[in-house]
Amino acid sequence: MAYRVYLMVCAGTGCVANHSLKVKEALEKEITKRNLAREISVVTTGCNGFCAVGPIMVVQPDGIFYQLLKPSDVTLLVEEHFVKGRPVQKLMYKPSTKEPPVPKMSDINFFKKQMLVALRNRGLIDPEKIDEYIARGGYLAIAKALTEMSPEQIIDEIKKSGLRGRGGGGFPTGIKWETCKRIPSNIRYVICNADEGDPGAFMDRSIIESDPHAVIEGMLIGAKAIGSSQGYIYIRNEYPIALERLQIALGQAREYGLLGENILGSDFNFDIKVTRGAGAFVCGESTALMASVEGKPGEPRAKYIHTVEKGLFEQPTVLNNVETWANVPQIILKGWKWFTSIGTGDVTDNPWNGSKGTKVFSLTGKVVNTGLIEVPMGITLREIVYDIGGGIPGSKKLKTVQTGGPSGGFIPETMLDIPVDFDELTKVGSMMGSGGMIVADEDNCIVDMAKYFLTFTQEESCGKCVPCREGTKRMLDILEKITIGQGTEEDLVLLEELANMVVESSLCALGGSAPNPVLTSLKYFRSEYETHVKEKKCPAHACRQLNTYKIDEKICVEIGHGCDLCRKSCPDYAIMGEPKKAHQIDQIKCHKCGVCYDVCNFKAIYVE
Amino acid sequence: MVKITIDDLAKIREKTEKTMNIREGAGRAKIIVHMGTCGIAAGAREVLSAVMNEVEQKNLKDVIVTTSGCAGLCSKEPMLTVEVAKETAPVKYIEISPSKVKKIIEEHIQNGHIVKEYALAIGSETTR
Numbered sequence: 001m002a003y004r005v006y007l008m009v010c011a012g013t014g015c016v017a018n019h020s021l022k023v024k025e026a027l028e029k030e031i032t033k034r035n036l037a038r039e040i041s042v043v044t045t046g047c048n049g050f051c052a053v054g055p056i057m058v059v060q061p062d063g064i065f066y067q068l069l070k071p072s073d074v075t076l077l078v079e080e081h082f083v084k085g086r087p088v089q090k091l092m093y094k095p096s097t098k099e100p101p102v103p104k105m106s107d108i109n110f111f112k113k114q115m116l117v118a119l120r121n122r123g124l125i126d127p128e129k130i131d132e133y134i135a136r137g138g139y140l141a142i143a144k145a146l147t148e149m150s151p152e153q154i155i156d157e158i159k160k161s162g163l164r165g166r167g168g169g170g171f172p173t174g175i176k177w178e179t180c181k182r183i184p185s186n187i188r189y190v191i192c193n194a195d196e197g198d199p200g201a202f203m204d205r206s207i208i209e210s211d212p213h214a215v216i217e218g219m220l221i222g223a224k225a226i227g228s229s230q231g232y233i234y235i236r237n238e239y240p241i242a243l244e245r246l247q248i249a250l251g252q253a254r255e256y257g258l259l260g261e262n263i264l265g266s267d268f269n270f271d272i273k274v275t276r277g278a279g280a281f282v283c284g285e286s287t288a289l290m291a292s293v294e295g296k297p298g299e300p301r302a303k304y305i306h307t308v309e310k311g312l313f314e315q316p317t318v319l320n321n322v323e324t325w326a327n328v329p330q331i332i333l334k335g336w337k338w339f340t341s342i343g344t345g346d347v348t349d350n351p352w353n354g355s356k357g358t359k360v361f362s363l364t365g366k367v368v369n370t371g372l373i374e375v376p377m378g379i380t381l382r383e384i385v386y387d388i389g390g391g392i393p394g395s396k397k398l399k400t401v402q403t404g405g406p407s408g409g410f411i412p413e414t415m416l417d418i419p420v421d422f423d424e425l426t427k428v429g430s431m432m433g434s435g436g437m438i439v440a441d442e443d444n445c446i447v448d449m450a451k452y453f454l455t456f457t458q459e460e461s462c463g464k465c466v467p468c469r470e471g472t473k474r475m476l477d478i479l480e481k482i483t484i485g486q487g488t489e490e491d492l493v494l495l496e497e498l499a500n501m502v503v504e505s506s507l508c509a510l511g512g513s514a515p516n517p518v519l520t521s522l523k524y525f526r527s528e529y530e531t532h533v534k535e536k537k538c539p540a541h542a543c544r545q546l547n548t549y550k551i552d553e554k555i556c557v558e559i560g561h562g563c564d565l566c567r568k569s570c571p572d573y574a575i576m577g578e579p580k581k582a583h584q585i586d587q588i589k590c591h592k593c594g595v596c597y598d599v600c601n602f603k604a605i606y607v608e
Numbered sequence: 609m610v611k612i613t614i615d616d617l618a619k620i621r622e623k624t625e626k627t628m629n630i631r632e633g634a635g636r637a638k639i640i641v642h643m644g645t646c647g648i649a650a651g652a653r654e655v656l657s658a659v660m661n662e663v664e665q666k667n668l669k670d671v672i673v674t675t676s677g678c679a680g681l682c683s684k685e686p687m688l689t690v691e692v693a694k695e696t697a698p699v700k701y702i703e704i705s706p707s708k709v710k711k712i713i714e715e716h717i718q719n720g721h722i723v724k725e726y727a728l729a730i731g732s733e734t735t736r
Contacts, residue, residue: 002626002627002630002664003627003630004630004656004660004673004674004675005674006627006630006631008631039660043631060630060631060632060633061629061630061631061632061633061634061635061638061672061674062633062674063633082675083643083648084643084644084645084648084675084677085641085642085643085644085674085675085676085677086644086676086677124628124631124632131620131623131624132624132627132628134617134620134621134624135620135621135623135624135625135627135628136628137621139617140617143614143617147614256611256612257611257612258612260611262611264612264613264614264617265611265613265614
């Protein structure tokens, strides 16, 4: 018997960390207790995307969206909604404290502007059940590719669709496949790059967690097109849920004969091996990844011979990222015309002339609705930040949007109206990257953020080539000097020179893009660097060494009545005063830790 | 397990079609049972079970069964609201018993004729 109600509980990493599985258990218990187990089914799904308000549950068929669920909410919820039919308002999403709750998921702004292609099954299927994937049209694309299409036709379809690599490079997928197929060889490989390493990025993880079969089916189609019988998925070991669901999915596909020999009764054989990565950022680079799969140290090589020609085990290899693979079945099923109707540019003659389809981003930082989003190419940054993201919390001013992770760049507020696609983002000095999008407000210091990203790339530099290993280190030293007030104007010149040198002379894309945060911040926020260097001040007050903390004695006495909290909290004993009297900071003793500023309840302490 | 063929894919899809329709909220028709305290006291629970059994027996894959609260006309409970996608307005049925359920499903949902003798009115109150 089919159920009357489906409770789609999010079991993405974010919601699981917030105890969504405990909510699920409580729901199952309560439903059994109320004798509703025959009517109501609890389903765990992949990441819903609206991670800011997790744990999330969507009630189908009515599409009611519940947020921030706790096991203790369950009794009330079951009684009211599932016994009496009254959805519980207090557990629904509220755009702001003044507005009424929004019951339906489809009416929430966060979801309205999204368009799901790679994530089309998110929240609708249980990723651990192959039948549910098939129910949503799964494995129909490979069936079509095997029975109705020649390998050339498959490649042609992908080429015409204008699909470009979602891992960051944006190389046209069809051209990659075609080039690989042209190289004479008996053995070819397809690889799925699931080594997502950007800090704050979780697109690929979420795709695998919510729809692993889409990736497998994409790889099957790619393998059929280029004539490969062996695939590899390179995934980092620090993604336990994604890894587990992938293993389950591969097992189920093998059981159904969708992997193995004579797939779907044809003469096509293909299987996939999973290689776990130890979490080195550089292993996301194609040649380093292949070296790692081969069991060698994960270091890149110079690419005068491309990997499509000599890749894994010296054989022609096609490597695509998770999101790229997940797009492939939909293109085969719905046709290139459908795909080109989404996005920017005209790719009829040349896939480089536009960005088609959608892109998944993880939206994080100083934005109200953080989470995972999929949007059509060509949407503006402003729409993403303000319509989907709900703007900046606390009515602060937006400073910059950083796209492309540690290899990307800062885009200033004045450029928020540029359309998001591969070429536009590159034009302004940033990049699409794999889809990290970090929003910063006026409280974030641009030098500090550039330092943060460079610290990451510097640590992750494999050390094989000197410009990257030493260059990023020296750049980091300069940034460090600037943030503690020892930078000079010559340092800015040297920093820029070093950055350009690292870009030009590094072996792989890690070094080639690591200086991007520094270069773009120097380009668009130079005055902020200059304030640090010339006035030894940080306009955002984020570089604490440059701050001078002072106490407004009037506020301290009249409002705070000399509460004495700052004096007690100061680790340097730098604050003088006694209760009910004005306090002062001894600037010589003060080490500028900022503790007093943080603890003062009356905002009597200010930064100069 | 035996290897599946392309025909098997279609079979799995057919088997799970109903489940997916409900999850996507994509049915042709929707039957809403009003389950306020008044409705439950008047026997809405039995009506809901009857609706579900009937939908199951007739294998109606595109019919969604759901519940809602008190419809406001407590003296006429149990009540049902039937929404058919192509029709302009939902229809409210009053004083429903399990035996009336069968007729409503056969006549209204399957054949498209409103069962006038059980109906209260066509249309729904507007909100806000």
